[in-house]
Amino acid sequence: GAVVSQHPSWVICKSGTSVKIECRSLDFQATTMFWYRQFPKQSLMLMATSNEGSKATYEQGVEKDKFLINHASLTLSTLTVTSAHPEDSSFYICSAPQTGGSDQPQHFGDGTRLSIL
């Protein structure tokens, strides 16, 4: 079945570092991908919708200059956390809708645990 690969799975870095997270659709094309941030009490927060060949659509309250999204091809979207600080530490997850209509499920990456020291 369709698979979404997310890399890296775990990042530990110093404050001020920029971190790039990749999300790839392995056997299908994804014109749209979603980026979520998951907080310790489990809820998923939609950060932005990544659109192939155009600008991402950010949710209210998400800093677009802080969380840079690039969707340069039909199989790859990247999220760059710029100048990361400890408050950016979180679990980040990407997803892509299976093609065929909005009644199709999302395919999720395995997530990236980001820890900023």
Place this chain on the structure above:
Amino acid sequence: GDSVTQMEGPVTLSEEAFLTINCTYTATGYPSLFWYVQYPGEGLQLLLKATKADDKGSNKGFEATYRKETTSFHLEKGSVQVSDSAVYFCALSDGSYIPTFGRGTSLIVHP
């Protein structure tokens, strides 16, 4: 706007107990409904789905029926196992590709 409400967890059960996790939704149209499961340290996986009223989704012993009259999609399993311990998310998709998720319900199953 659309919304999904799930029962708060954690839900703690003994092995072989019956499970129900409640989910209700509000939507303007006729959404598709989903249950996803997240095991510790992993992303979400589709557990089951239903696309129209009275449809029953089922997988791995879990079931959920799309109830339009009560706008519900409760998740059930007759006999849970320790390996079912995870966080379960109810979700809907209303015709756009942007899904709406519930807050998630943690299930803990003890031997």
